[in-house]
Amino acid sequence: MKGHRETDFTYQAVYRYLTNLINELGADARVRLPSLRQLAERLNVSISTIQYAYSLLEKEGRVYSIAKSGYYALPMVSVSTLGDGDDLLETLYVNARRPGMLVLSGDEPASLQPLDSPLLLLERELLRQYPRASQHPLQPWGEQELRTALAARYTSSPSRCWSADDVYIGADLRGVLEILIAVLALKGNTVLVESPCEWTVLRLLQAADIRVIELPLLAEGEIDIEQLERLLANETVCLMVVSSVLSMPRGRLKSAADRRALARLLEQYGTWVLENDSHTELVFEPGALPFREWLDPDRLIVYSTFETTIGAEAPYGYVLSRQLTLMLQRHFLLRAFRLSPIRQKAIARLYNNGRIDQHLLVLRRLLRESAASATQLLRERVGNCLEWEEPEGGATIWVRSSRQVDLRRVFQRLLARRIVIAPGELFSTQGRYDQHFRLAHALDGVGGREAVFCALAEALRLEQS
Incomplete structure (x- = not known):
């Protein structure tokens, strides 16, 4: 050095x-x-x-x-007893936060190339420009400069345009989703989700006493349009949660024809759409039109987070909506998020000066290389035990056991080796995917990753024998 x-x-x-x-x-x-x-x-x-x-x-x-x-x-304090209950997600969370654990359960694409250094440098410069005595009071819906930058980034045409007043920024993605559930008055109503679905969304919907109908994706990651039409005809569905371009956790691109057909069907039934835009900019081959480009913007809500692209220094979640202004303003006021105005200004500058786009070029390349390296190691070390879908974006691989096993026991065996994976049943409310798990491929050091995959192969073989 x-x-x-x-x-x-x-x-x-x-x-x-x-x-x-x-x-x-x-x-x-x-x-x-x-x-x-x-x-x-x-x-x-x-x-x-x-x-x-x-x-x-x-x-x-x-x-x-x-x-x-x-x-x-210092020796690591054992807290495994906190995670020995029946709640699989609780066990995962507890062990993922223990010191010394190798966490393969997360989805942290920006960890390969965080933007924390440029962000913090910008923040220091802005602190000199905006001394605290001259700073305006906290803005309840987020800093105007950042909301304006996001509105410009999401605007694609005169008819699909957004203003700063359509953008709301919260402390994290979970807080923003909780506000959306309250604003849409979803309690007791029916919501459709693509399946598998992120556990954060599933748990929030369940906690709000919402009836969730899962729509399993087909082998190529597309929606069964005929099944969806039957559901819409027979159920009173008030909202559908849809990924924009990349279906996660599978990491597969959705075809333009599939998204176009889905948009026509949802418009026909007047169904509101909640678009998950968290991974759109992490597609290895960018260029696919986001799902929102086929939708009526007045029946659409978009949510995302800066954390997937910038890193842990930017944990804020945000939402865009053109039709829920008064309700969103009221709930954001009541929630009273206290976000650093200088940090938000620094994020806005990253968008306005093009630094985000330069960063994304590098991040996508690193993620592609990481995915290729990980899948090659899977073939070499675990190939006869597992099947997987080649990821087309993101930082994870959706993996399936090639033989029937008790994946909870595999999960526990790996915990004993200080390795945390995300069992597939977390991504469903109906017990689906008990032979699947999500595996993070964005790890530091190929040598360490090889040892992890060998441990994974050993745990699977012990359960398959």
Whole structure:
């Protein structure tokens, strides 16, 4: 690293290295870590950079120091008993948050190439331009500059245009979806969802006492139009949740003909559409028209999050609607999200100066390469145990056991190896996909990924035998 001038963010690479090192040490004993000088020589960085990374880990409770002795890794506190109940999602959440776990259950595409450095640099510049004393009060629906940037990005024609007043920004995607459920008064009504469906959406609908009808996608990721027409003719469906271009968690593109036919049918029955736009910009081969381009904008609500493209520093969720203005304004006021205006301005600048589009070019390439590498390793290490669909976007692979197994037992076996996967039954309210699971392919280091896939193959073979 010393071959180049060290930047303010060199410590992040050192921090990640130390985190991986600590995770590999296990949880049973306090282990002495390499000295500042040893690590500085090993990683070819300054001692002060190592010191700063260690200080961050010390604040997080991952390490502690002893005078004249050095730094030691703290043993990991076991909280597995919190996740031993019957609630599979609770077990997953608890274990995914334990230190030292390799989390393959998540969907974090931006982790391969987060935009945190440019975002935080912009934020520091804006703090100098907008001292706190001169800042306007918090805007209840989000910062005007960011809402204007999003409205411009979603506008595609004079008839399919959006204004800043149609955009609402919340603290996270879950909070935004909860507001939508309240605004649409969905309690007791029937909602159609594509299946498999993200568990966040399913759990929120269930918690609101909404009747959910799952519409399983066909082998190519398309909707059975005839089955949907029968449902619409026989049921009073007030809303359908539809992915825009990429059906997740399967990671498959939906054909233009399928989306056009679906739009015509939903318009015929006057069904409102809630479009999930979270992964549209993560398609490996961009260019497909979003589903909303075939819909009446006045019967459409779009939701998404910045986190999938920018990273964890931008967790905000947002929604676009042209017809629910008063209700959305009221509920956002009542919810009283407190979002950093400077962070929102910084995100807006990333859109306005084209930095987001440059970033997406790199992120899509990295995701494609990661998916290709992961599927190749699957073929080599686990091929006779699993079947999978080649992803066409996103950061996950939808996998199926080639023989009947108890995937809950596989899940538990992997937890014992500190590996977390997402069992497929989480993506259905009706017990579907008990032979499937979602696997994150965006991992650091091919060597580590190979060991994980070997552990996965061993757990599956033990259950298949």
